[in-house]
Amino acid sequence: MKHEKDTLVELTELRTRYQGGGLSMVEQQQIAGKVNRMGRGLMLQVENYPDLKANQNFMQLQAAWNEVEEQISASRRTYNAALKDYNNGLEQFPTKLMARSMGYQPKEYIEIPEEEKKNISAKELFNS
Amino acid sequence: MSEPPPENECRPKESFDSFYEHELLPELKELEVERKNIRSTLIYPTLGLGALALGLIAVMPNMGIQALILTAITGAGLFTWFKTKASMEFRMEFKNRVIRKVVSHCNKEYRYSGFGSINRADFDASGIMTRQPDRYQGDDLVTGESKQSKFSFSEVHSEIYVKDSKGRRRLQTQFKGLFFMADFNKNLKSHTVIVADLAERFLGNMGQQLQKLNFSRADLVQLENVDFEKLYAVYGRDQVEARYILSPKLMERLVNFSVKHELTPSLAFRGTQVYVAIPINKDFFEPRIFSTIMDKELCQEYVRDMELALSLIEELELDKRIWSKAPREEEK
Numbered sequence: 001m002k003h004e005k006d007t008l009v010e011l012t013e014l015r016t017r018y019q020g021g022g023l024s025m026v027e028q029q030q031i032a033g034k035v036n037r038m039g040r041g042l043m044l045q046v047e048n049y050p051d052l053k054a055n056q057n058f059m060q061l062q063a064a065w066n067e068v069e070e071q072i073s074a075s076r077r078t079y080n081a082a083l084k085d086y087n088n089g090l091e092q093f094p095t096k097l098m099a100r101s102m103g104y105q106p107k108e109y110i111e112i113p114e115e116e117k118k119n120i121s122a123k124e125l126f127n128s
Numbered sequence: 129m130s131e132p133p134p135e136n137e138c139r140p141k142e143s144f145d146s147f148y149e150h151e152l153l154p155e156l157k158e159l160e161v162e163r164k165n166i167r168s169t170l171i172y173p174t175l176g177l178g179a180l181a182l183g184l185i186a187v188m189p190n191m192g193i194q195a196l197i198l199t200a201i202t203g204a205g206l207f208t209w210f211k212t213k214a215s216m217e218f219r220m221e222f223k224n225r226v227i228r229k230v231v232s233h234c235n236k237e238y239r240y241s242g243f244g245s246i247n248r249a250d251f252d253a254s255g256i257m258t259r260q261p262d263r264y265q266g267d268d269l270v271t272g273e274s275k276q277s278k279f280s281f282s283e284v285h286s287e288i289y290v291k292d293s294k295g296r297r298r299l300q301t302q303f304k305g306l307f308f309m310a311d312f313n314k315n316l317k318s319h320t321v322i323v324a325d326l327a328e329r330f331l332g333n334m335g336q337q338l339q340k341l342n343f344s345r346a347d348l349v350q351l352e353n354v355d356f357e358k359l360y361a362v363y364g365r366d367q368v369e370a371r372y373i374l375s376p377k378l379m380e381r382l383v384n385f386s387v388k389h390e391l392t393p394s395l396a397f398r399g400t401q402v403y404v405a406i407p408i409n410k411d412f413f414e415p416r417i418f419s420t421i422m423d424k425e426l427c428q429e430y431v432r433d434m435e436l437a438l439s440l441i442e443e444l445e446l447d448k449r450i451w452s453k454a455p456r457e458e459e460k
Contacts, residue, residue, distance in 0.1 A: 067315075074372035081350060081367070 004045060011038055029110055036072075039065065076110045083107055144431065147233050148424050155225045156422045162221070163421055166214050170417070173210045177203045215417055222415040223268070230413075230430045231270055234438065242413075244269035245282040246307045254309070254396040254403035255321055258344040261286035261302050268413045270437070277446040279310035281437045283412045284405075305408040306437055310446050312402040318366035320373055321345065322382075324392040325361040353379040359386050373397050381443045389436065404440055 017023070018031050043062060046053050087106050089095040181199050188195070223242030231240040245266025252260050269282040284307040287299040342348070345363035349370040356379040364370040386392050393406040412433050415421050441447055 070314075070372055070375065071368075073375070074368050077352065077371045078367045081352070081371075 007038055007042055076112055080109050083109055148427055151229055152226060152427055159222055160422050162218050163417060166218055166417060169214050170211060174207060177206055219415060227413045234434050235272060238270055238272035241269045243267050246280060246284055246309060250309055251284060251307060255319060256394045256396045256403060256405050257302055259288055262289045263287040263299060274441045275447040277311040281306055281308035303405055303407060306406040308404040308437055308440050310402055311400055312397060313446055313448060316397055316399060318364060318369045319398045320364035320370045322360050322362050322395040324394060325359060355383045359383060359392055385443050402444060
């Protein structure tokens with residue numbers, strides 16, 4: 001139970017830091033990645049609580065969480081795809097000349113966690 | 129007790145053998161008699177047409193090649209008309225007695241209509257074709273439900289008028305094959321279409337540039353799976369939603385499906401539905417007229433065709449509801 005409590009406390013701290021603002025893009029990404037990993041871990045820990053796992057409200061929460069995760073993943077992938085075009089534009093002629101004169105700089109891709117590349121497993125989630 | 133087969137698979141082979149022996153064969157034996165009668169009925173008009181053609185050649189030995197071709201086309205047309213007319217009742221009976229059992233063999237809950245088909249409105253709504261067909265027909269409609277997804281599929285043949293080099297209008301096949309539609313398991317707001325990517329397959333990067341200029345479709349969505357990109361081109365108004373639908377796993381599954389079956393289906397996701405058009409140039413679930421229908425291999429082919437369509441349920445994960453899409457009204 002202590003582990004779960006620590007996880008929740010840490011999650012709350014991360015959320016407060018994120019909402020506080022003043023973070024660079026890289027820091028925002030790091031926090032989002034950490035929250036994502038911890039949330040995923042929390043969902044898997046539910047295996048230890050069969051009553052909670054069978055609870056209708058919790059199942060709805062899992063489905064909603066899963067939905068949000070996939071939506072975020074799709075947005076990340078879209079951002080990276082657009083960024084690829086942008087970064088390529090900075091390297092290619094003639095857009096390269098325009099970009100240089102307008103001061104455009106290459107940007108970092110959002111790192112897609114390994115777990116997301118593997119995709120969500122219904123079996124893991126529902127142990128069915 | 130043996131474990132039940134997955135929903136997309138019909139019962140195992142041992143069970144098929146027994147099913148064939150006990151359920152199909154008695155029907156096939158009776159229908160075989162009818163088939164032989166039809167074949168005999170068709171022999172006389174065929175011989176008559178042949179004799180007529182020979183007679184014409186004999187009477188008019190100087191008949192030109194054009195007249196010969198015309199005679200042959202007329203003969204073939206008349207033969208097809210005779211064959212269709214004579215075999216219509218037989219086909220109906222075959223579908224009702226044999227194919228209906230094949231469908232039930234796969235799942236007792238599935239419904240079959242030999243002369244029903246996917247509605248033309250649904251075919252058009254999918255947006256897979258950029259042009260509405262001028263002629264649309266289909267048969268062998270199968271409907272069912274897997275977990276929370278209702279699905280249906282049928283054979284569809286759509287044709288469009290095109291003009292040839294001399295400006296003559298003629299019908300050309302637009303799509304022929306299996307058309308499948310089902311409730312999709314994710315909430316969608318936009319319209320995403322996935323079609324076979326012939327441009328990139330043959331022209332590489334230049335093909336990709338050409339795809340971007342495809343004005344009959346929405347925006348091109350370029351995805352990160354290289355194998356998928358080689359096979360398919362994705363168009364949609366919402367880049368995020370297209371990626372939400374096409375998760376890395378789904379792209380992988382579609383690639384595997386294409387490789388395994390050597391087919392490149394087109395897909396569309398719109399509203400609550402997913403549509404899949406699998407181009408296959410053959411007539412599904414049809415009896416033979418000029419050779420025996422008491423053929424186990426032929427019946428296994430019917431089962432394989434069913435399994436091909438049903439495998440889409442698994443490939444598209446329609447039997448999984450791990451997203452927050454609300455259940456259908458009647459389930460609430």
